[in-house]
Amino acid sequence: VVERSLGNRLKDARTRLDLTQAELALLAGVSRKTINTVENGVFVPSTLLALALAQSLGMSVEELFYLVEK
Amino acid sequence: MIDLGPPNSHSGPDRPGAPMSTGAVTDEQIIAQLRGRQRWARWVVFAVAIASVLGGAFAYYFGRRHMIAASWWAVAAAGSLTLAALIWLMRTPPAAAYEARIVAKRTDELQRSRSRVLWLFPLQILLFAPAIIKETQHILDGGADRLLGLPRGIATTGYLVMMAIGLPTMMVTTLMVLIGAGYPKAIRPVMDDELSRAQRAKAIASGFVASFVGGLIALAAGLIQPRWAVLALPFVIMGSLAVAAVHFAILDRQADASG
Numbered sequence: 001v002v003e004r005s006l007g008n009r010l011k012d013a014r015t016r017l018d019l020t021q022a023e024l025a026l027l028a029g030v031s032r033k034t035i036n037t038v039e040n041g042v043f044v045p046s047t048l049l050a051l052a053l054a055q056s057l058g059m060s061v062e063e064l065f066y067l068v069e070k
Numbered sequence: 071m072i073d074l075g076p077p078n079s080h081s082g083p084d085r086p087g088a089p090m091s092t093g094a095v096t097d098e099q100i101i102a103q104l105r106g107r108q109r110w111a112r113w114v115v116f117a118v119a120i121a122s123v124l125g126g127a128f129a130y131y132f133g134r135r136h137m138i139a140a141s142w143w144a145v146a147a148a149g150s151l152t153l154a155a156l157i158w159l160m161r162t163p164p165a166a167a168y169e170a171r172i173v174a175k176r177t178d179e180l181q182r183s184r185s186r187v188l189w190l191f192p193l194q195i196l197l198f199a200p201a202i203i204k205e206t207q208h209i210l211d212g213g214a215d216r217l218l219g220l221p222r223g224i225a226t227t228g229y230l231v232m233m234a235i236g237l238p239t240m241m242v243t244t245l246m247v248l249i250g251a252g253y254p255k256a257i258r259p260v261m262d263d264e265l266s267r268a269q270r271a272k273a274i275a276s277g278f279v280a281s282f283v284g285g286l287i288a289l290a291a292g293l294i295q296p297r298w299a300v301l302a303l304p305f306v307i308m309g310s311l312a313v314a315a316v317h318f319a320i321l322d323r324q325a326d327a328s329g
Contacts, residue, residue: 025177031181042325
């Protein structure tokens with residue numbers, strides 16, 4: 001069994017658009033804490049949330065998230 | 071181009087039937103109004119809590135025996151009035167307070183206030199503990215009525231009030247705060263978002279473990295001395311709720327700080 005975790009480029013994408021966590025949260029319709037925990041890998045988002053975040057940043061889910069094999 | 075939504079002010083009707091605003095009101099003014107109400111609510115709760123505790127303690131330790139039951143009813147009545155006042159405050163917000171735009175700006179604030187409430191749960195148990203032990207012992211001793219020579223039912227009234235109002239209130243509050251039920255519709259998504267649901271699942275698992283361990287301890291104690299099991303059960307129930315509540319608050323604080 002391969003152990004996997006979820007990596008993300010959320011912070012890079014967000015800062016590239018000059019958005020704060022709160023602003024991205026507003027765009028994606030979630031709380032700032034959600035953005036914070038996803039960015040830091042503390043919380044693995046659902047497919048729905050991943051799609052919403054990608055859409056808010058004008059990216060695809062694959063561009064925003066990637067698998068990290070351990 | 072990222073669109074961050076409508077401009078920072080509005081005018082016109084805020085909800086069906088609401089009067090027209092006389093001028094533009096900024097979101098910040100609405101939020102300031104809300105905070106003013108919350109300050110009031112906090113003072114009301116604080117004053118009623120202090121008055122209840124002082125009044126209850128005075129009647130309990132210095133009053134005549136029949137005042138014990140009366141003091142519990144007074145505490146219950148004060149609690150109910152406070153709850154009614156808080157519901158009124160929440161249900162009659164300043165205009166536009168529960169519009170999605172305003173709620174979105176207050177998400178952090180709302181979630182933090184939820185966690186603050188949860189930290190109070192262990193304190194509630196400590197406050198209730200002496201009365202729970204005393205009243206349970208009265209009943210286990212074959213009825214405090216006979217023991218104290220009081221008219222039937224008076225001595226156990228305190229216990230019944232506590233169990234009928236205190237415990238369910240604590241359980242309902244826990245569920246309300248954890249699930250986000252009972253809040254105005256616009257706030258519910260904030261209190262029940264995806265992260266909250268994940269945190270809640272972990273917190274409830276902790277509460278389950280606590281109730282399992284507590285139940286085992288109560289069972290073991292009951293095998294030695296049956297009355298110990300009965301004495302332990304209210305604490306097992308409240309303790310499990312408190313563990314879930316505090317674990318949720320810890321997770322929420324970690325989520326806030328993990329940046």
